[in-house]
Amino acid sequence: MSATTSPSPTRRVAFAPNWPMRIALLLLLAYTVWASSRLGLTWDRVAHGMGEGGKLLARMVPPNFERWSLLLEGLLESLQIAVLASAIGILLSLPLGLLAARNLSPWFVAGPVRAVIAVCRSLHYVIVAILFVKAIGFGALAGTAALVVASIGFIAKLFAEAIEEISMKQVEAIRATGASALKVIAYAVLPQVASRFIGFCLYQLDSNLRNSTLVGIVGAGGIGGTLFAAFKRFDYDFVAAILLSIIALIFLAEIISGRVRAALR
Amino acid sequence: MSASMTASAPAAGLASALEIRGLVKEYVAGKPVLRGVDLAVPAEGITAIIGPSGTGKSTLIRCINRLVEPTRGSIKLHGEELTGLSGRGLRLARRRIGMVFQEYNLVERLSVMENVLSGRLGYVPLWRAWLRKYPAADIERAFMLLDAVGLPEHATRRADALSGGQRQRVGIARALMQRPDILLADEPTSSLDPRTAVEVLELLTRLTAAEGVPVIINIHNVDLAKRYARRIVGMSGGSVIFDGPPEQLETHHLRAIYGGEDWM
Amino acid sequence: MNAIPAAKHDPVAPLRREWTRLTAAQRISRWLVWLVIVAAVAWAVRSIDIIPEFLEDAPEQMADLLVRMWPPDIAHYYPAVHDALIETLHIATLGTVFCFTLAVPLALMAARNICPIRPLNTLAQLGLVASRSVNSLVWALLFVAIFGPGAAAGVFAIAFRSVGFVGKLLSEALEETDHGPREALRAAGASWGGEMLKGVWPQVQPAFWGIALFRWDINVRESAVLGLVGAGGIGLVLDDAINFFQWERVATVLLAILAVVLLAEVIVTRIRARLL
Numbered sequence: 001m002s003a004t005t006s007p008s009p010t011r012r013v014a015f016a017p018n019w020p021m022r023i024a025l026l027l028l029l030a031y032t033v034w035a036s037s038r039l040g041l042t043w044d045r046v047a048h049g050m051g052e053g054g055k056l057l058a059r060m061v062p063p064n065f066e067r068w069s070l071l072l073e074g075l076l077e078s079l080q081i082a083v084l085a086s087a088i089g090i091l092l093s094l095p096l097g098l099l100a101a102r103n104l105s106p107w108f109v110a111g112p113v114r115a116v117i118a119v120c121r122s123l124h125y126v127i128v129a130i131l132f133v134k135a136i137g138f139g140a141l142a143g144t145a146a147l148v149v150a151s152i153g154f155i156a157k158l159f160a161e162a163i164e165e166i167s168m169k170q171v172e173a174i175r176a177t178g179a180s181a182l183k184v185i186a187y188a189v190l191p192q193v194a195s196r197f198i199g200f201c202l203y204q205l206d207s208n209l210r211n212s213t214l215v216g217i218v219g220a221g222g223i224g225g226t227l228f229a230a231f232k233r234f235d236y237d238f239v240a241a242i243l244l245s246i247i248a249l250i251f252l253a254e255i256i257s258g259r260v261r262a263a264l265r
Numbered sequence: 266m267s268a269s270m271t272a273s274a275p276a277a278g279l280a281s282a283l284e285i286r287g288l289v290k291e292y293v294a295g296k297p298v299l300r301g302v303d304l305a306v307p308a309e310g311i312t313a314i315i316g317p318s319g320t321g322k323s324t325l326i327r328c329i330n331r332l333v334e335p336t337r338g339s340i341k342l343h344g345e346e347l348t349g350l351s352g353r354g355l356r357l358a359r360r361r362i363g364m365v366f367q368e369y370n371l372v373e374r375l376s377v378m379e380n381v382l383s384g385r386l387g388y389v390p391l392w393r394a395w396l397r398k399y400p401a402a403d404i405e406r407a408f409m410l411l412d413a414v415g416l417p418e419h420a421t422r423r424a425d426a427l428s429g430g431q432r433q434r435v436g437i438a439r440a441l442m443q444r445p446d447i448l449l450a451d452e453p454t455s456s457l458d459p460r461t462a463v464e465v466l467e468l469l470t471r472l473t474a475a476e477g478v479p480v481i482i483n484i485h486n487v488d489l490a491k492r493y494a495r496r497i498v499g500m501s502g503g504s505v506i507f508d509g510p511p512e513q514l515e516t517h518h519l520r521a522i523y524g525g526e527d528w529m
Numbered sequence: 530m531n532a533i534p535a536a537k538h539d540p541v542a543p544l545r546r547e548w549t550r551l552t553a554a555q556r557i558s559r560w561l562v563w564l565v566i567v568a569a570v571a572w573a574v575r576s577i578d579i580i581p582e583f584l585e586d587a588p589e590q591m592a593d594l595l596v597r598m599w600p601p602d603i604a605h606y607y608p609a610v611h612d613a614l615i616e617t618l619h620i621a622t623l624g625t626v627f628c629f630t631l632a633v634p635l636a637l638m639a640a641r642n643i644c645p646i647r648p649l650n651t652l653a654q655l656g657l658v659a660s661r662s663v664n665s666l667v668w669a670l671l672f673v674a675i676f677g678p679g680a681a682a683g684v685f686a687i688a689f690r691s692v693g694f695v696g697k698l699l700s701e702a703l704e705e706t707d708h709g710p711r712e713a714l715r716a717a718g719a720s721w722g723g724e725m726l727k728g729v730w731p732q733v734q735p736a737f738w739g740i741a742l743f744r745w746d747i748n749v750r751e752s753a754v755l756g757l758v759g760a761g762g763i764g765l766v767l768d769d770a771i772n773f774f775q776w777e778r779v780a781t782v783l784l785a786i787l788a789v790v791l792l793a794e795v796i797v798t799r800i801r802a803r804l805l
């Protein structure tokens with residue numbers, strides 16, 4: 001029947017075919033194939049890699065905890081970096097967030113502050129860490145500074161957004177009592193955003209801890225340095241030990257912050 | 266009936282607490298919302314401003330404590346010019362002016378007590394405010410006001426746990442906590458049911474009479490205005506077109522204020 | 530009718546009421562929280578290995594670095610930085626595409642309403658958590674060890690890191706689906722595949738695209754640093770420029786990264802607004 005190939009005008013289509021979506025999917029498929037070949041991702045290479053991966057895994061077990069003191073030292077330094085960076089980041093984010101909120105501060109203040117926050121947020125913390133390492137030398141200071149920047153990018157941004165969502169009626173009422181700007185902040189702004197702010201801080205503490213285990217890869221202190229060194233020396237059983245410890249630490253932190261968040265609610 | 270109704274002394278005999286001369290407000294240049302309002306508010310009793318929505322009643326009230334910036338004109342509180350004040354001067358003026366809002370505008374996540382005490386923010390130093398270390402006299406007065414508005418046992422509850430009527434009572438307590446020279450009330454009963462509205466107005470009348478605080482109130486309900494106010498100001502199109510005691514407010518005035526008569 | 534007695538002749542002065550903002554228990558727990566915070570910070574400050582001289586001249590050194598970066602060496606952009614940037618985008622996109630080959634089966638296994646076998650749920654959850662707890666830079670180190678340096682390691686690092694994120698969100702979306710349409714299809718005699726395709730997929734489709742775009746945005750940021758450990762992309766160019774102290778070039782690379790990251794964010798917000 002010819003009707004199957006070219007539908008007659010009287011036949012109604014039950015499902016309108018979603019041509020844009022089909023074309024988009026085809027393009028995506030074509031792109032995937034093309035880009036894979038450009039990056040040299042071939043089946044041979046993947047298959048070869050699988051074999052290598054097996055060997056690597058074999059060399060990773062059993063994890064080697066012999067140098068546990070080195071491991072513990074690195075973990076503690078990561079923890080210190082995370083705690084310090086969070087504390088400083090939170091302290092700086094409070095005023096920055098208030099200054100960046102467009103409903104409280106004038107545009108010529110809010111604009112530049114927002115720009116600073118946007119730059120803090122857009123640069124990956126590892127890149128910031130390298131820059132700090134080059135500028136102020138290897139060690140925990142660079143890592144702390146990098147994570148402070150990352151914390152500002154996250155907390156100050158969300159804090160400013162939270163402030164922009166508050167009810168201005170309550171602000172107006174407190175302003176009408178003759179309260180100064182700082183008293184208005186204490187009585188009308190902070191009560192409305194305090195719980196969300198604490199939430200952001202806890203979240204950032206969590207991610208600072210994750211990230212502090214990593215900045216060492218570029219020499220900015222913490223367990224990451226030990227990990228990178230072990231990789232370079234092909235000490236894969238020690239690598240496994242370090243990775244397991246990091247995962248355990250992050251897990252512990254996640255459980256604790258989950259408890260704290262539940263208690264706050 | 267309340268004290269203010271029976272003691273309806275001639276308004277002309279009293280010195281005025283607030284004097285407004287030629288007040289103009291333009292949100293958009295060339296389109297005035299207030300077109301030269303002249304008004305003298307007597308030193309006691311309730312002055313009610315009535316008029317259709319969008320006629321600038323709320324703007325007028327907000328110009329007095331400068332929540333809205335007037336474009337032109339003069340506002341004098343006990344002889345002190347309020348327009349042109351800024352910074353500390355403005356805050357000192359604002360603490361003498363209490364305000365009650367249509368939607369209560371309590372800080373919902375603070376306790377009732379903190380909301381009432383926030384009326385003292387213009388007086389106490391920042392550290393006291395921040396640490397909630399108010400002078401004992403302030404706390405005592407706050408409790409007395411809570412007693413007076415009938416909510417003594419709610420002091421430690423959070424404001425968002427209260428009903429609308431209860432919230433507006435807290436709003437009145439907060440405003441009186443300032444020991445104001447004048448109290449502004451912007452549609453204080455519009456968000457309340459009729460019975461609660463009467464209760465709240467009754468309370469407002471009683472407490473301000475006891476404290477000797479004059480009140481300017483924006484109100485939609487003409488009957489309530491006539492019942493509680495010593496003086497009525499009718500506004501239309503940004504101008505005052507009636508100003509006198511409630512007894513003199515006649516049907517033809519209302520027609521002029523609100524336009525048409527189908528609603529009556 | 531004096532409703533408010535004046536403070537002067539206060540007859541109930543002995544009955545004066547106290548008001549405190551917090552109950553005793555609340556105050557103690559607040560103090561404890563502050564104590565823990567202060568103790569943690571004090572411990573970190575005292576024992577962290579920071580060289581005082583470094584701290585002292587840190588602002589000066591930072592300023593010096595910024596001065597040396599100015600003006601950016603724009604001429605360096607084409608072709609070296611440009612090609613690396615394109616490679617970075619390829620890594621991010623391919624990584625996002627490939628992550629779905631693992632993330633979708635794991636998400637189906639982890640969703641309790643799709644896969645009724647409890648041990649399998651737990652197993653899938655465990656896999657997703659493992660993927661998430663290892664940072665993409667660590668995944669990159671592992672894959673560089675496997676594939677050798679290059680973009681292939683980067684693609685796999687991005688894909689493996691994304692599996693946990695995408696899988697978790699996807700399984701949550703699956704668990705929120707309405708059971709009704711599936712039941713109706715089953716009653717009509719549909720196969721499992723038919724149930725999934727016509728009963729579940731239409732419900733999770735918006736979430737699916739949202740998650741994919743969200744992760745792609747993150748992956749663009751992440752893939753910019755993979756080159757630091759040899760996994761391809763613009764990070765490699767950045768690392769070279771830094772190691773040779775070519776600060777004007779570093780500035781160019783940083784600006785390029787910034788531009789791409791912001792562009793990716795704009796694109797994602799645009800598409801999401803059109804899709805949802």
